[in-house]
Amino acid sequence: MSKKENTTSQLTLTWRRLRRNKMAVVGLIIIAFIILVAIFAPYVAPHDPLKQDFRMLRKSISAQHWFGTDQLGRDILSRIICGAGITLKIAFSAVLIGFAIGTIIGLIGGYYGNKIDLAILYVTDILLAFPGILLALAVVAILGPSVIGVVVAAGFSSIPQFIRMTRSVVLSEKQKDYVMAARATGENNISIMLRYILPNCLAPLMVLFSLRLAVVVLIAAGLSFLGLGVQPPSPEWGAMLNEGRAYLQTAPLISIFPGLAIMILVLAFNLLGDGLRDALDPRMKR
């Protein structure tokens, strides 16, 4: 990575390596497919996701209802299609919150060092002491169960990860000649941070972004599954799983399909994240 490259060529290089990674391409295709489904949900969904039909309760797979119907006679396939948008919106906005706040704090800490950095490191260590869904639960305890609550909770739990990653890259970048040169030409600190250092942090941050999307989908769906997130009748996948749980013995399909959808999306983000990491790390095989 020490070769002299500007950001665009580094990005093209990454893209070229990524394209050769079959797993990452599969991940990208799945993500693109789910995004398309989410955008065109109203046209693709065969039925109204909220329309109840009491003559069609908990039916199995049929030509009319490919994934069967749920406990209120709603079409499960249509609900999953319409839930894709909810899940994607929550996931992307949550990780964006984590990315924006975490990166700024990490930049400041890594760049200025000294006491500011120590304080930031301390706060990060404390936040990381609340692993996984626990930090999100603390936020939900404050804000109460709602869509906004889930977004803030899942986003908040990504902040320490972004701070750590940005900070560590900044610490190594700021030693380099181009930063010295920028300083010598009289650039101010903010400009050096944003225009010089930040672009060089983007590659590892992209990997983290993708992997965090996977985690955040699990956290958000988990919160909704617990009843602390998106509320029914909204066709959010975690909430659907929770509703279907009561009918596990008689109509397992109600729980199986939304769970499968969550798993596929998370898998796709993980594939992409791993692929990006391999593409960016020249020490890896291939």
Place this chain on the structure above:
Amino acid sequence: MISYVIRRLLMVIPILLGITLVSFMILQLVPGDPAQIILGLEAEPEQLDALRQKLGLDKPVLVQYAVFLKNTLKGDLGESIRTRNDVVAEIWPRFLNTLRLTVTSILLATIIGLIVGCIAAMRQNTKVDYIVMAGVLLGISTPTFWSGLLIILVFSVNLGWFPAGGATGFASLVLPAVTLAAPAAAMTARMARSSLLEVFRQDYIRTARAKGQKESKVIYKHALRNALIPTLTVVGLQFGYLMGGAVLVETIFTWPGLGRLLVDAIFNRDYPVVQGGIMIFAFSFVIVNLIVDILYAYLDPRISYE
């Protein structure tokens, strides 16, 4: 070594203090009047005043935190708003149940993860390796609140081998522990595999092979020991994620643990229980990592104790 342990212990203190501050803030950051939210809109002003006084909300924030910290140090986390029980008394048996679940899971995950990871590393770039890596990805990507339901469906509803929920002896521990262990086993396998592959590239392994050492001995005596060390740190981190995951798994299997208590307390807006529960989770995570770090230094003489 001893000075390292002491220094490491001292480093934990500010983190524990920070955890108490975060837990304290939960009640402070609730939008609006917490007393009103807890008691509802139809509460009488006297009731509200009484509750505010009980929660200490009528005092300045700094005083409130000082009191909170003092009580926490004394082991007093207040009184549950719903049950009026002492929070510590409420949390403790639940916490032990969560520990039973997470400790079983971490043992399962570590044993399975290490074995599978080693097998994959020894057969790098073969079919076995690819199957293991695919399994790892699936393990990491599958939500436990879904795999748990499938496991109930197969092993409890259809086969009837294990109870679907509750805490009735060892049999009831099996399914939740397996569910919770799966993603952790996947992550451990991945870590074990990559650290073994890293070790395989080292000169001392080549030397061992060059001197005609048997392959099994190279692996067990030279490679495995060194690969275990980075894997161990991951196990410490895993413990935290298992405790987070326990919140979901306990709900699926109606396991009476701290996670379930915490979720119920959030529903009931029982803030003292929420604060106490989150604090205990974070405390135990920090303490487990402290133990792991000390073990790590003990096992790896290369670590300097400065």
